[in-house]
Amino acid sequence: MEEQAKKVMLSGIQPSGDLHLGNYLGAIKNWVDRTDEFDNYYFMADLHTITVRQNPADLRRRTLEQLAQYIACGLDPERNTLFIQSHVPAHAQLGWVLNCYTMFGELSRMTQFKDKSAKHKDNINGGLFTYPTLMAADILLYQPDFVPVGEDQKQHVELTRNIVQRFNGIYGEVFKMPEPYIPKAGARVMGLTAPESKMSKSIPEGCVFLMEKPEDIQRKFKRAITDSDTQNCVRYDPEHKPGVANLMNIYAAVTGKSYAQIEAEFEGQGYGAFKPAVGEAVIETLRPIREEAQRILKDKAYLEQVYRSGAEKASYVANKTLRKVYKKVGFVAP
Ligand code: ATP
Numbered sequence: 001m002e003e004q005a006k007k008v009m010l011s012g013i014q015p016s017g018d019l020h021l022g023n024y025l026g027a028i029k030n031w032v033d034r035t036d037e038f039d040n041y042y043f044m045a046d047l048h049t050i051t052v053r054q055n056p057a058d059l060r061r062r063t064l065e066q067l068a069q070y071i072a073c074g075l076d077p078e079r080n081t082l083f084i085q086s087h088v089p090a091h092a093q094l095g096w097v098l099n100c101y102t103m104f105g106e107l108s109r110m111t112q113f114k115d116k117s118a119k120h121k122d123n124i125n126g127g128l129f130t131y132p133t134l135m136a137a138d139i140l141l142y143q144p145d146f147v148p149v150g151e152d153q154k155q156h157v158e159l160t161r162n163i164v165q166r167f168n169g170i171y172g173e174v175f176k177m178p179e180p181y182i183p184k185a186g187a188r189v190m191g192l193t194a195p196e197s198k199m200s201k202s203i204p205e206g207c208v209f210l211m212e213k214p215e216d217i218q219r220k221f222k223r224a225i226t227d228s229d230t231q232n233c234v235r236y237d238p239e240h241k242p243g244v245a246n247l248m249n250i251y252a253a254v255t256g257k258s259y260a261q262i263e264a265e266f267e268g269q270g271y272g273a274f275k276p277a278v279g280e281a282v283i284e285t286l287r288p289i290r291e292e293a294q295r296i297l298k299d300k301a302y303l304e305q306v307y308r309s310g311a312e313k314a315s316y317v318a319n320k321t322l323r324k325v326y327k328k329v330g331f332v333a334p
Pocket residue numbers: 012013014017022023024025026027148149150151152187188189190198199200201202
């Protein structure tokens with residue numbers, strides 16, 4: 001009975017790039033920490049990636065790497081349903097239905113669509129436009145209570161809520177109303193070369209990837225932007241010292257120390273001692289993750305078993321919702 005009482009949490013990351021420290025500290029680590037509290041569904045959002053052109057071999061490789069990295073970060077496949085989105089056809093099937101309950105005007109207002117269509121002018125395809133309805137399907141199939149997402153995805157979760165209201169308004173309580181779950185400000189990791197924007201794979205010099213070699217990680221931290229404070233003072237002041245605040249945030253996240261403890265630790269030592277210490281702490285946090293991911297990646301049979309059993313568990317839940325939806329809209333039962 002206890003299992004049924006658990007709230008449901010669901011999220012996905014597109015395997016369109018390599019996972020980085022921002023994804024780990026801002027998303028995956030929180031998922032791991034809350035494993036026992038929720039009934040969890042985490043997936044590789046591969047269907048979403050092809051809204052932008054992908055190299056097929058790279059996409060295949062990155063999808064499996066992402067799964068290995070999820071597990072290496074501590075997402076236990078026995079206690080979390082881990083799956084590949086395209087292995088559960090119900091996502092595409094419900095996506096179609098929801099397209100018919102989502103307005104052109106609503107989709108036109110999505111800022112991600114506007115941003116991405118400005119960036120990829122030669123490929124403004126229908127999928128890019130209807131991407132939020134597929135995301136709504138991803139969510140609603142599992143009737144989750146919470147959807148942990150970054151700030152940039154909040155608008156898509158709000159649209160999902162509008163779709164729920166519209167659909168349930170016509171057909172009754174079919175979908176549960178999901179809540180976005182935005183991590184606290186502290187979970188926002190900024191770029192090492194540009195502390196005013198979030199750490200992102202699109203600026204690789206300022207981004208630490210989970211699989212990166214220790215010497216490369218250390219080089220990036222040594223070059224991290226701080227400020228021109230002549231005292232080189234390690235003090236938490238995000239407004240005036242955003243670079244230092246970001247490094248402190250990272251150091252706090254990987255060591256569990258408070259800002260006051262960090263300030264005391266580096267009192268009078270300056271950035272020359274602080275930056276490599278943060279680098280070292282990150283390297284030691286990522287070392288077991290990297291080694292474990294490399295080990296898992298070599299074990300193809302294990303990975304296959306994880307994503308097959310994940311897809312089976314996910315399909316069971318997803319198909320139940322899909323059948324209900326098909327019935328409600330008036331499709332003949334197969
Ligand atoms: P980008 O393309 O900008 O590198 P991403 O595509 O790797 O970002 P997303 O797919 O947007 O990352 O996000 C995956 C998850 O990781 C989301 O939950 C998001 O909030 C989180 N995330 C991504 N970057 C950061 C960051 N710099 N700090 C904290 N969390 C982050």
